[in-house]
Amino acid sequence: MNLKELARLLDLSQTTVSRALNGYPEVNEATRQRVLAAVKTTGYRPNRAAQRLATGKAGSIGLVMPTGTGDGTDLHFAEFLSGLGESAEIRDVQLVIDPSRVGNEVAAFQRLAASGTVDALSLSYVRSSDPRIEVLKSLKLPFLVHGRHVGSEPDYPFMDIDNKGAFRDAARLLMQLGHRYIALLNGPAELSFAVCRREGAFEALADHGVALEERLCQHSAMTEENGYRGMMRFLDMQEPPTAVLCSSIVLALGATRAIHQSGLQIGRDISIIAHDDVFPYLKPENFSTPLTTTTSSIRAAGARIAERLIDEVAGRKGMPQQEIWKADLIVRASTGPVPARRRRGTKRHIEAAE
Amino acid sequence: MNLKELARLLDLSQTTVSRALNGYPEVNEATRQRVLAAVKTTGYRPNRAAQRLATGKAGSIGLVMPTGTGDGTDLHFAEFLSGLGESAEIRDVQLVIDPSRVGNEVAAFQRLAASGTVDALSLSYVRSSDPRIEVLKSLKLPFLVHGRHVGSEPDYPFMDIDNKGAFRDAARLLMQLGHRYIALLNGPAELSFAVCRREGAFEALADHGVALEERLCQHSAMTEENGYRGMMRFLDMQEPPTAVLCSSIVLALGATRAIHQSGLQIGRDISIIAHDDVFPYLKPENFSTPLTTTTSSIRAAGARIAERLIDEVAGRKGMPQQEIWKADLIVRASTGPVPARRRRGTKRHIEAAE
DNA sequence: ACGCTTTTCCAAAGCGCTTTGAATCGGGGT
DNA sequence: ACCCCGATTCAAAGCGCTTTGGAAAAGCGT
Numbered sequence: 001m002n003l004k005e006l007a008r009l010l011d012l013s014q015t016t017v018s019r020a021l022n023g024y025p026e027v028n029e030a031t032r033q034r035v036l037a038a039v040k041t042t043g044y045r046p047n048r049a050a051q052r053l054a055t056g057k058a059g060s061i062g063l064v065m066p067t068g069t070g071d072g073t074d075l076h077f078a079e080f081l082s083g084l085g086e087s088a089e090i091r092d093v094q095l096v097i098d099p100s101r102v103g104n105e106v107a108a109f110q111r112l113a114a115s116g117t118v119d120a121l122s123l124s125y126v127r128s129s130d131p132r133i134e135v136l137k138s139l140k141l142p143f144l145v146h147g148r149h150v151g152s153e154p155d156y157p158f159m160d161i162d163n164k165g166a167f168r169d170a171a172r173l174l175m176q177l178g179h180r181y182i183a184l185l186n187g188p189a190e191l192s193f194a195v196c197r198r199e200g201a202f203e204a205l206a207d208h209g210v211a212l213e214e215r216l217c218q219h220s221a222m223t224e225e226n227g228y229r230g231m232m233r234f235l236d237m238q239e240p241p242t243a244v245l246c247s248s249i250v251l252a253l254g255a256t257r258a259i260h261q262s263g264l265q266i267g268r269d270i271s272i273i274a275h276d277d278v279f280p281y282l283k284p285e286n287f288s289t290p291l292t293t294t295t296s297s298i299r300a301a302g303a304r305i306a307e308r309l310i311d312e313v314a315g316r317k318g319m320p321q322q323e324i325w326k327a328d329l330i331v332r333a334s335t336g337p338v339p340a341r342r343r344r345g346t347k348r349h350i351e352a353a354e
Numbered sequence: 355m356n357l358k359e360l361a362r363l364l365d366l367s368q369t370t371v372s373r374a375l376n377g378y379p380e381v382n383e384a385t386r387q388r389v390l391a392a393v394k395t396t397g398y399r400p401n402r403a404a405q406r407l408a409t410g411k412a413g414s415i416g417l418v419m420p421t422g423t424g425d426g427t428d429l430h431f432a433e434f435l436s437g438l439g440e441s442a443e444i445r446d447v448q449l450v451i452d453p454s455r456v457g458n459e460v461a462a463f464q465r466l467a468a469s470g471t472v473d474a475l476s477l478s479y480v481r482s483s484d485p486r487i488e489v490l491k492s493l494k495l496p497f498l499v500h501g502r503h504v505g506s507e508p509d510y511p512f513m514d515i516d517n518k519g520a521f522r523d524a525a526r527l528l529m530q531l532g533h534r535y536i537a538l539l540n541g542p543a544e545l546s547f548a549v550c551r552r553e554g555a556f557e558a559l560a561d562h563g564v565a566l567e568e569r570l571c572q573h574s575a576m577t578e579e580n581g582y583r584g585m586m587r588f589l590d591m592q593e594p595p596t597a598v599l600c601s602s603i604v605l606a607l608g609a610t611r612a613i614h615q616s617g618l619q620i621g622r623d624i625s626i627i628a629h630d631d632v633f634p635y636l637k638p639e640n641f642s643t644p645l646t647t648t649t650s651s652i653r654a655a656g657a658r659i660a661e662r663l664i665d666e667v668a669g670r671k672g673m674p675q676q677e678i679w680k681a682d683l684i685v686r687a688s689t690g691p692v693p694a695r696r697r698r699g700t701k702r703h704i705e706a707a708e
Numbered sequence: 709a710c711g712c713t714t715t716t717c718c719a720a721a722g723c724g725c726t727t728t729g730a731a732t733c734g735g736g737g738t
Numbered sequence: 739a740c741c742c743c744g745a746t747t748c749a750a751a752g753c754g755c756t757t758t759g760g761a762a763a764a765g766c767g768t
Contacts, residue, residue, distance in 0.1 A: 002725085012748090019726090045464070045465065047723085049469075049471065054727080054753055060450070078431070085421045089453035094469075094471065115400075223636075225637060286579055286582060381715095470724090
C-alpha cells in the first residue's frame, strides 16, 4: 500500500493525501478525517526511504558503536544508548548505529553522514584530542559530542559532566578525612573523561601539597577484572594506599573483591569512592559496604543528547550549545578516616615525589 | 556530489558509473578503474535513501529495543547488540533500532517493517507465547527470532540455546552431589528462556523424585539487587536450600553478596550454578569463589543472527532454518557436595510436595 | 567488404514521497 | 452578471539511484 494507491482509493490526489497526513493547513478538515480513517483501515505507512529522498530528512540519528575492543560492549555505552532510545522513542525517531572497530571510526562517521540515513550524529568516547571532532565539524550534519576534548576551549556543541570537578570533590573529601596516599583506578588513558578525572584528583591533592603518584594510577578498560587486578597490585605494595578512587562502579566491583579477599574492611581499613553512572542493575548502595560515589546518570545524558539533536534537526533554536552537568557526591559507608596506624608513615608531599 | 555529477565529470552515463560501482561485468575494466579513481578523489558516496528506494533493499537490519522497563537496558541486550554489530560491521550493514516501550512492540515492528528502512528483523526477549511472532510471520520481511516460544514446535526461523538442557544438566549435577533442596533465581516468568530453564531444572529433579518447590523459585528481572533479595529470602527460610541455580551471572552476583553477608561459604555451605552469557567485564571465574556455569555467549548468538539475516537478504539459501546451541556446563569451585549436617532433613519427595 | 556476435555504453523509466505552481470552486462585493 | 479572493485540490517535477531495453562500437570469420 503506497501513497498512490491510497490516493486512488480515496479519489484524491497524492498531493492532498500527503498534505493531510503531514498536517498542512490547506486541506479541508473533512477530507483530512477521511484520509486519516483510510490510513487506519488500510494500515498505510509512508515509505521512509522515499520520504528521505524527497525531504532530505531521515528521521533518525546516527551513532557509531565501537566493536571488537576485546572488552565487549561497554556497559556504559549500553546504558547511554538506552537513554538515547528513550528520547528517540518519544519523538518517533530511529537510531541508526554503525558498528565500527576502534580506529576505523572516522570512516564510519563519513559513511554514516554520506549515506543520508541520518539527520544528526552523536559522538561518544571522546579521546583527549580527537580527530573525529574535526571530521564532524566538516560534515554538514548537526552533531553533539558526549564529552569534550581536553585542553583548549571546545568550539563545538557538547554535553558533558564535570568530570574534573567530580573527582576534585571526591579527592577533597578523602583529604579531609586525612588520607594522603590515594590511588586511582581510572578508565583508558586516551579517553578524555579519564584525563579530566585524573586532573581533578590531582588538583585536590595538590591543594594539600600532596602528589598523585604515577604508580598509584591505573588506566585500563573499566571491567571488573581490571578493577580487581589493579586493586590487588595496590594492596601488594609495601605501603598500600589508604583510599582509592574508581572511575566506574564496575571497577569498584573488582576493587571491592580484591579488598575483601585481602581481609580488609572497606570504610575502615581503606576508603573507596567510585563514579556511578547509575546502572539500574548495579547500585552502589547495594555493595556489601555501600559505596560513596560521584553520581551522574549516563542514561539521562543520552536522553538529553537525543532530545537536543532532534530539536536541532526540527529547527528549534535557542538551545545552549554546550552543557555541563555537575555530578553529585553522595557519601555512603565506604569512606572513613585514615586508619590510625597508617597516619605516621605518610608524609608524602610534592617535594618528596619530585 | 551525486551520481549525475560524477557521471558528467567522467563523461559517462549514470548507468555506466552505477554499474562500475556495483561490480557489473558489462563495463570495461579500464572504465571501471577510472570510475573508482574518481570516486576516491571526489569522495562520492551513494545516497542510501535513493538506493533503498531504487532497489528496495535497505542495507540494514532492524530490531526493537525495549525501553522504559525500569530495569534499564538489559546487560544481555547490550551484549547481544554488540554481537549483531560485529557481523553487521563486517558486511557493511547498519543496525536500525527502534526504541519502544514494552507492550508497544508490535506497533514498533510494524512501523519498522513498513518504513522500508530495514531488510530484515530480529526479535528478542521472546515470551512464552508471543503475539509478535505472528506479526513477523505476516510481514514480508525475513526475520529471525532469538529464542522461541514454548509449547508447540516453532514453525519459524529461530536461533536459540538449549536452555532446558542447560538447566537440566546443571540441576542433575547438583543432584549427583547430593543436593535435594534446590532453589532457582530465574528471569521474568513471561520470558520463554526462563520457562525452559525452569522446566529443565524441574525434569532433573523429577528424575530423582524430587519436586521443585514453588517458594524456592523466584522470577524477576535479572539484576544484582533482585539476586540479592531473592537469595536473602531463601536464606531466611527455616530450611534454606543447599544449592541455587541462577539464570544470569548478574543475579549470581547479588546472590553471592547475600551468601557472603550471611557468613556462608560458597561451594561448601551452599552450591551455586549460574547461566553465563559471557560478559567480558564480569567473568564467573573471577568471583571470589569461581562460579560453576552453563555457558553460552550471547554475543556470539547476536553475531550469528546478523550473519544469517544478512545472508538471507542477500539471497543465499541453504541455511538451517532453526538452530539450537548447546550450553557448556563448566564446573568451577562454587559447586560441592551437600553439607553433611544438612543431609538428614531433606527427604522432600514429589509425594510430599503434592 | 559483409553479416554476425560480443563488448561497451547509454537514454529513460521508475522507486514512493514532497512540493511547486496552477487550476477549480463557491461566495461576496459591486 | 462579472470580477476577485480564499479555500481546496490537483498535475507534474523532482529527490538520487538502479535497471530495462536498446544502440553503437568492436571483433570475427569468410
